[in-house]
Amino acid sequence: MSDALLTLNAGSSSLKFRLFGLQDGLPVLGGGKITGIGGNPALRLAGETDDRPLSRDMDMPDAVAFMLEWLEGHAGCHISAAAHRIVHGGPNLDQCVQLDPSTLDVLKTLIPLAPLHQPHNLAAVDALAESHPGLAQFGCFDTAFHAHRERVATAFALPAHIRDKGVRRYGFHGLSYAWIARRLAIDHPELHGGRVVVAHLGNGASLCAMANGRSVDTTMGLTALDGLPMGTRCGALDPGAVLYMQRELGLSLDDVERLLYQDSGLKGLSGISNDVRDLLESSSPDAIFALDYFARKTAQQIAAMAVSLGGLDGLVFTGGIGENATPVRERILAALAWLPPFRTLVIPADEERAMALDVAPQLSGRSLRLDPDQSSCV
Incomplete structure (x- = not known):
């Protein structure tokens, strides 16, 4: 059974997921989106235009459990790791990292800076750790792409004692921008x-x-x-x-x-x-x-x-x-x-593949080739 990487993008009422094979080109093995979490849940599989209503109510742990059950029944591969989109990485997390308790504690302190996203991103991490405690989980941060800008681009015009407490410009949507940068390097x-x-x-x-x-x-x-x-x-x-x-x-x-x-x-x-x-x-x-x-x-x-x-x-x-x-x-x-x-x-966004490209080399020990014909969102 081949190894695969699962990517998750959890929101307040949705869970977007995709499964990539850990081979050159990172082939897509399956994926979709669960919507209506906490209300009227439905599943839409990648490539389909219609939702499939789900018969039971769901919170985030339920949605994660359903996703895993569906993947295990349809994908025919072994999930060796998971990568999560996490909106805020703060001042120090400037690249994709494997998540551990101390890192998660830091990320929870950033919830006030991203209240629409961070709690739900982390809820998916917790739910997956509960159901698969031995699974390696990685955080990919929307702030990381912007981490190395010049000071003039990151500072607010505030006193130093406030700026020193982390009140600065971080920037977001970094996974999307990282993907666009990759596509430009290849195509333009x-x-x-x-x-x-x-x-x-x-x-x-x-x-x-x-x-x-x-x-x-x-x-x-x-x-x-x-x-x-x-x-x-x-x-x-x-x-x-x-x-x-x-x-x-x-x-x-x-x-x-x-x-x-x-x-x-x-x-x-x-x-x-x-x-x-x-x-x-x-x-x-x-x-x-x-x-x-x-x-x-x-x-x-x-x-x-x-x-x-x-x-x-x-x-x-x-x-x-x-x-x-x-x-x-x-x-x-x-x-x-x-x-x-x-x-x-x-250029179509593909934050999931951007995550996979960051995490896959840490699992395989080598960079995986990105084939242009494998780049589009499935």
């Missing part, structure tokens, strides 16, 4: 060596300025709230607005956190939905305004990223909106038409 080496802005646009959205495939600057900061407006998150906001909402409007800390993370962004602007597909289908002036706002703010911050690079040779769109919402891309590009010419690409 001349662009990989140039000045590129990558726009990861989805329910979470950010930009990364890359030079020679490395992060120079990014729009997110200490938390995943900063930068672009997102599906339900506010993006860049005057800090004074937070103080005003607390002092004058009487909102509690919990109220403000809920507002900024769950009720803002496209959802708050439109009053309709956080889903761009819904907004594009709507004739409501508020839906149109929300999309115009998103496109303008994205274009403005692409220009800011170009400043960090000293110019712009290419713009790459990725993520659910970046890949699929052509009208949104067109609005962003129209707002950037004044810039000197640059190349525009759309």
Whole structure:
């Protein structure tokens, strides 16, 4: 029976998983996504367009157990390790590492910096450790890709005694950006060596300025709230607005956190939905305004990223909106038409394969070849 690597991306109500064979090309052996955890669970297998409703209620441990049961019945291989997407790695975890109790303790202290993601990422680790205590588990961090930027890109204009406590710009979506950097190196080496802005646009959205495939600057900061407006998150906001909402409007800390993370962004602007597909289908002036706002703010911050690079040779769109919402891309590009010419690409995200490429060499003792025909998301 062949060895395989399992990748997991756990959210508040979903669990995305994929199984890779530990051979050159990292062939995909199976995968899918469980949605509706805590509500009406359903399974969608990779390559399918329809959900399969599941008959029993599930929490995260139940979802992990169901996933393992399904894989053991269908994949016909031995799972030798698991890799988890973990959003926040803090100041010291700048590469993929095998998870142990002390590392998990550190990651739990970062939950306040990523409350929508970190608890669920770690819940999947705990659930898998409970059911398979001997299985090696690895953490792959969205902050790691940005860890080696210059100080001017990571500092806030705050006193040293605050900055010294870890209040700094970390940046996120690093697994997505790492994948794009790999694809550029293989498919567009001349662009990989140039000045590129990558726009990861989805329910979470950010930009990364890359030079020679490395992060120079990014729009997110200490938390995943900063930068672009997102599906339900506010993006860049005057800090004074937070103080005003607390002092004058009487909102509690919990109220403000809920507002900024769950009720803002496209959802708050439109009053309709956080889903761009819904907004594009709507004739409501508020839906149109929300999309115009998103496109303008994205274009403005692409220009800011170009400043960090000293110019712009290419713009790459990725993520659910970046890949699929052509009208949104067109609005962003129209707002950037004044810039000197640059190349525009759309490259599908593949955070799971990015994780597999980081972890697999630690299991096999050698680098595995990435074949271009094996690169697309299955």
